[in-house]
Amino acid sequence: MVPARGNAGATTPPKPNRVEARWTETRDDATGQIVLAFDDNRLASLLFGHYGQNLALIERRLEIVAEQRGNHVTLEGPRDVCDQARHVLETLYARLKKGGEIAPGDVEGVLREAASQGVLFEFDPAARRQSFDEIQVRRRPVRARTAAQDAYIRALKRHTLVFGVGPAGTGKTWLAVAHAVHLLERRVVDKLILSRPAVEAGERLGFLPGDMKEKVDPYLRPIYDALHDLMDRAFVERALISGEIEIAPLAFMRGRTLANACVILDEAQNTTSMQMKMFLTRLGENSHMIVTGDPSQIDLPPGQTSGLGEAVALLKNVEGVEVCHFEAADVVRHELVGRIVAAYDGKLAAQRARAETRANVLAEGTPTAEAEAPPR
Secondary structure, eight states: OOOOTTOTTOOOOOOOOOEEEEEEOOSSTTEEEEEEEESOHHHHHHHHOGGGHHHHHHHHHHTOEEEEETTEEEEEEEHHHHHHHHHHHHHHHHHHHTTOOOOHHHHHHHHHHHHHHOOOSSOOTTTOOOSSOEEEOSSOEEEOOSHHHHHHHHHHHHOSEEEEEOOTTSSHHHHHHHHHHHHHHTTSSSEEEEEEOOOOSSSOOOOOOSSHHHHHHHHHHHHHHHHHHHSOHHHHHHHHHHTSEEEEEGGGGTTOOBOSEEEEEOSGGGSBHHHHHHHHTTBOTTOEEEEEEOTTOOOSOTTOOBHHHHHHHHHTTSTTEEEEEOOGGGOOSOHHHHHHHHHHHHHHHHHHHHHHHHHHHHHTTOOOHHHHSOOO
16 A cells, blocks of 8 residues: 655654633622643643642632642632633643643742733743743753842843842842852853851851861851752762862952852851952952842851941942842742741831831930839
8 A cells, every 4th residue: 555645754743732721601700710621631730739739829829719620720719810820820831841840939939920920811831931030050940939039140140240138048049059050061160169158157166077178068058058959969079079169168268369260159248348358359350259148147246247238338339240139028938938037027127116216206305205214
């Protein structure tokens, strides 16, 4: 039997994974119900998460009802919010189609991205450009999860010196290391230099055994964790031995000129004014420098001024320098961390308000309640 001409060896291209959406009528025009059907059961299971944890997170964040049956999801709630949930699920599904993975943090990131974009009723995940920027490393792309992270990544790509200032858990160090790994993998720089001031967090550790590397490693453990998360562990070990990746305490930086390198200073709030000036003036030819820190967690001895705040104030308007600020809303760790940071920030704001009120009263010459009270 002779095959038809033009069809010999022809194969039908596989159909792309699609999401079918169908709105259903409700009695209330303000609310709606939409049914999403995902045509790949395996990817749908990954999308919904273990025991439906990703759907449960979307329910809590958007305050809608999401019911799963097989590879179908029924979303019920205000129409605009349901459409936003649809946008989130389709974005995550498109990411799975490309071989990516989904964690609860990724769901949080897409939820924040959708909130920043507004409602998209006509959505094509294949044609849509990601609004949040990303860093390409060999292991996987690192995407911004908040608007502040997006601005931070864009600043890292445009400027020579970038300050990342904000509370813990906002991704300052992790994104800085990701950008440094990106530059090293593409040979934009020859080496990474990662540093931290060796300052105890409110306690005295006393004598630490071992050689110099073993003594300072506990202070630099967060940087090791970021490297191992973004690069193959064997490559990290080889690069540490060859010197392509150098991890050192801040005290070892004096007198050096750091050329053709990406240099990161983490926990910069624990530097003194002189240490910060010393570090910043190490910048050499074809180098990039990233400084991260949390001004609310200063562990310097009483009476010493943090070099981070001074540097940000002095250099914020200097050409080639960019300062990126993070807030409690930008925390991408456990959702409880954001609420913890907000609670501490609220306490600090209340203390400042009371101090300002007391100062204004004293400036006007009116005695305060404490001054008027008779001695006991």
